[in-house]
Amino acid sequence: xxxxxxxxxxxxxxxxxxxxLGGVLRRADRAGAVAIRVTEVEAYRGADDPGAHSFRGRxxxxxxxxxxxxxxxxxxxxxxxxxxxVVAGPAGSGWGVLVRAGAVVEGAALALARRSARRASxxxxxxxxxxxxxxxxxxxxxxxxxxALGGTTSDGAAWSFEPVAxxxxxxxxxxxxxGVSGPGGDATAFPWRFWLPGEPSVSxxxxxxxxxxxxxx
DNA sequence: CGGTCGATAGTCT
DNA sequence: GACTATCGACCGG
Numbered sequence: 647x648x649x650x651x652x653x654x655x656x657x658x659x660x661x662x663x664x665x666x667l668g669g670v671l672r673r674a675d676r677a678g679a680v681a682i683r684v685t686e687v688e689a690y691r692g693a694d695d696p697g698a699h700s701f702r703g704r705x706x707x708x709x710x711x712x713x714x715x716x717x718x719x720x721x722x723x724x725x726x727x728x729x730x731x732v733v734a735g736p737a738g739s740g741w742g743v744l745v746r747a748g749a750v751v752e753g754a755a756l757a758l759a760r761r762s763a764r765r766a767s768x769x770x771x772x773x774x775x776x777x778x779x780x781x782x783x784x785x786x787x788x789x790x791x792x793x794a795l796g797g798t799t800s801d802g803a804a805w806s807f808e809p810v811a812x813x814x815x816x817x818x819x820x821x822x823x824x825g826v827s828g829p830g831g832d833a834t835a836f837p838w839r840f841w842l843p844g845e846p847s848v849s850x851x852x853x854x855x856x857x858x859x860x861x862x863x
Numbered sequence: 864c865g866g867t868c869g870a871t872a873g874t875c876t
Numbered sequence: 877g878a879c880t881a882t883c884g885a886c887c888g889g
Contacts, residue, residue, distance in 0.1 A: 688881070697881070707874065724882050725871030731881090744881060778882050825881055852882090 649796030649806045655715030659689035659734040659741045662715075663840045666732060666743055667818050669809040670751060673784040675802055678756045680784050682748030682774045686841035686848045688823045690731070692740030697826035697836060700740030710792045711742050718805055720781065720791040727778035730786050732795070732807070746824070746839070747847045748774040750783060757783035775847045819843050827854035 655662060672681035690698035692711070699708040699721070710719040711733055719731040719742050735741035750757050750773045757773045760782050774783040781787075789801050798804045821839050828835030833854060841848045 690881075699881075702875085705874080721881085722873065723880055725873070725880090727882050729881065746881085776882070823881070854881090 648808065650716075650809060652714055652716040652794075654809075655732065655734055655795070656736045657715070657734060659691055659743050660838065662732070662734045663687045663689040663743045663838070664818050665809055666745070666807075667810075667840060667842055669807055671730075671732075671745060671748065671784070672752065672804075672806045672808075673786060673790070674804045675785060677785065678753055680753035680757045681751050682745075682780065682783065683751050684745055684748045685845040686745075686747035686839070688744040688746055688826075688840070689734075689838040690742045690744060691838070692735075695836065695838075696829060697823060698740065698742075700742070704740070708740070711740050713737055713792070715741075716795050718786070718790055718793040718795065720786050720788060720793075722788055724778075728781035728786055728788070729777040730781050730784065730790075744777060745780050746777050747841070747845070747849050748780055748783075749845065749847050750774055756785075760785055772847060776849045817843060821851065822853075824849065824852050825854050 666684050666687050669684050670681050671684055692698055692700045695701055700711045704712045714737040715734050717733045719733050720728055722728050730745045731742040733742050774780045790803055793799045793805045795805050795807045818840055820837050822833040822837050823839045827833050
C-alpha cells in the first residue's frame with residue numbers, strides 16, 4: 647500500500663491520531679532510508695487547543711500546520727531538538743498530530759549513526775523513543791518542514807506513510823499529553839495522547855514541569 | 864531503578 | 877526576557 651491520497655489526512659486530529667498508530671512513516675535521502683512503525687502520537691487541535699502551536703493563529707513557524715493535511719510540520723525547539731508532525735484537517739484548520747515515538751523497521755544502522763553523531767549510543771529499541779529522537783532517527787530537519795507525504799522535498803528527501811490496512815490497530819490507549827499543560831495546569835483536560843500498549847519505544851509520561859527559576863539576585 | 868537539573872537557541876510577548 | 881509539544885547525564889538508593 648502506498649501513501650493515501652491527501653484527503654485521507656484531512657480529518658479531525660482526534661480521529662486521525664489513532665489511525666496513524668501502527669502505520670509506517672518513512673524518509674529517504676542520499677544517506678539512505680529510515681522507517682518507523684508509529685507507536686505513540688499526540689493530537690493538536692488548533693484554535694480549540696491551548697497546547698497547540700497554532701492556538702494563537704498563524705505565524706512563520708507554524709504556517710505548515712495551516713496548510714492542507716498530509717504534509718510534514720517539522721519545528722525546532724529547546725535549542726537542540728526537532729519534532730515531526732503530520733498535518734491534519736483541511737487547509738486553514740491548524741490541526742496536526744505529533745509523532746512521539748516509533749519502532750525502527752528499516753535503516754536501524756543509519757538511525758544509530760545519526761544518534762552517535764551527536765550523543766552516545768542507545769539501545770536499538772529506543773532509537774525513536776521521544777519526539778526529538780524520532781526526528782533525529784529519520785534525519786528530519788527544518789528543511790523537511792512542509793514536505794508532502796508521498797512526495798519529495800527540494801533537497802531530495804522522499805517522505806511516505808503507509809497506514810495499517812483498513813483500520814486502527816485494536817487496543818490503543820489514550821492519556822494526557824506530555825509536556826503540555828491544559829487550563830489551570832491540568833494536562834488531563836486534553837487526554838489527546840494515543841499509543842500502542844506494550845511497546846518499548848513509547849516514552850514515559852512527563853508532566854509539563856513548571857521549571858524553577860534561578861534564584862533571584 | 865527513579866527523580867532532578869543543565870544544555871541551548873528560536874519564538875513570541 | 878521568559879518560555880519551550882525535550883533529552884540524557886548525574887546522583888541517591
